[in-house]
Amino acid sequence: MENHLVISAFISEAKPMRYTPAGLPALDMRIEHVSRMTESGQERDVKVDIKAVAIGSVAERLAGQEIGSQWRFTGFLASPRSARTVVFHVQDFQQV
Template sequence: MNRLVLSAQLVERGAMRYTPAGLPALDLKLQHESTVTEDGSPRQVSMEIKALGIGAITQHLSALALGSSGTFAGFLATARNGRGLLFHVTALDHSTNESQV
């Protein structure tokens, strides 16, 4: 199963673009910070991840203010350039909007 759920803050959003199939697409950068337990010891985790929304989710992502936090869900795939991973966002649960797609 390829499923990722991440609590994160929206730190960057590109301009709306369209796929060759005509679907709206938004490039994003998400930032996550938390404390997790690894082998019984606490560990600080801080990361930025590139993300992409395609289709109906772009309406919700474009309405989300920069700096806003939410729970982003989706899957991981190879980036378009074949280097690294890209988080494809398919659902958003925003704390003040409570919208689920």
């Protein structure tokens, strides 16, 4: 099985840096994707707001980026313990 997500989005919210129990930097944020896609031959506007987290050196690099800046994010999806929500774990990012 594979769990890999690549999405172009902008940073819509970033919380202050925190640290995991293991002492790693962690950045909780929200990213937003807006596009126009074709589905079943029909054009549709797509907008999605995604809860995301970055850990370690990726968190440190992302912490300095401006709200509204656009990036190409890569990572994987996971659910926090005892939750039904999905969180995008950012493993890398590049400027669009």
